[in-house]
Amino acid sequence: MPPVRGRLTRSAPLAPLVWFKAGGPAEWLFEPADADDLSAFLAALDPAVPVMALGLGSNLIVRDGGVAGVVIRLGKPFAFARADGDTMTCGGGTSGILAASTARDAGVAGIEFLRSIPGTVGGFVRMNGGAYGREVADILVSCTVVGRDGTVTRMAAADLDYTYRHSALPDGAIVIEATVRGTPGDPAAIQAEMDRIAAAREASQPLRAKTGGSTYKNPPGHKAWALIDAAGCRGLTRGDAQVSEKHCNFLLNLGHATSADIEALGEDVRARVKADSGVTLEWEIRRVGMA
Template identity: 55%
Template structure:
């Protein structure tokens, strides 16, 4: 477990894995984006804490989860990108809840709860992504959200301190949580209650069927693009502005659900983000409503190349 020398700085020792110039686009659901200068996969929470405690403060740090609701720009990400993997995916069933690692997929946690006859977490079966990301953005769908079921969350701070915070400490609101700056979610406990397994299974089947019929689940997409404005639905505003099916390069607004952007095969991150901004512009012009991005966009754009006639 030796320190790793790089061109600009020295990475602290790590039991996990480090990859230089790692292809991040392959990790995202959109399948676009540039490389990470260094992609770091810690072995466990202690490994992560020791690494962050020794990482120089001036080294840029970015955390990515399942990358289901994320656009990584074409120029990639400088510094260190943290991605939690196998050592953070454990799921433990308790009498009245689930304790799960941040890398556990939302749907996997819902399935464990259903198998144990625990109700209240069925909504997770309809959310693409992992528990860490779900906590960080207070993910929600199908009538519930993380705020409704979170007991506590364990994090590692940017300074390498391991903390357990209550749900109240996060001040959860619509698609937002107040995690400490640079904090990395490592584990969480979600409340549940004993329920009828048949009813739980039926609800999850209903959610899966609804997603299949109303969302482009088999496409290269990233989940809901824009948050719903208070009292309104983003997709209705987008549709009213005439953006259903709108195309930019290899990116398209879904015909099935127009709050989803698609990579139709050859899109760049710039195509997707540019299309989203065009949708925002048209919705503002048509309705006076400013849509807020729900998909996160991170990293650097590629420099524009001047064309000389």
């Protein structure tokens, strides 16, 4: 491995870092000291070594065999949000809650939905994260990415070719910063909207469970949860993995589920929905690593 100023750990457990609390280790875990540290590391790293970015580990299944190569986790140096008029610049490691709260304090409306997405800005930008009728494509101005070769590039929102939960960001590219634009708003009204979103999530989603968040994309013309419910999958189990009874587009780890249990349950659901409705559910949760 190239020399670093941040932290580089071999055979690093990933289960504590992901919401499902399951899965194997990273061959290497790199937590860069800053953008220059990340860029220099990637420039010097053998191009054959795979690289994967890890945010808060929410929409992710890490398979039990672990992840080969280097997992890069953006920590505190990349967790910031700064408002300037109706725009805001956030680090790639910034949580949705911090981004939304900073926007509120600055009187920037239209960013409230980030409060409801479990993850970091880097992941939101890559996956076009969204909720409650809004998505990152609606607010992104530009982002800064570090490519697999260490090259730092500024990309306009139009360069990302956004579609539903998908962007054209190159494989291995890591989002280290993003600028978003809202509209002028009253902080009290923005807080009220954030409270409404938080209450709606609390009422409808299993937020206090070991889960990966929304499991499947909504197929055109359908709601994934409704298809799953109609196929009789609410409460379905495999080992210690369960389809949530509160919101059946969520999978849960009830205690000691392996990632294999969780992923296999997810495939059981897809098969039942296909047989019942003819619709093929597409995974929204990323599944990475070796079985």
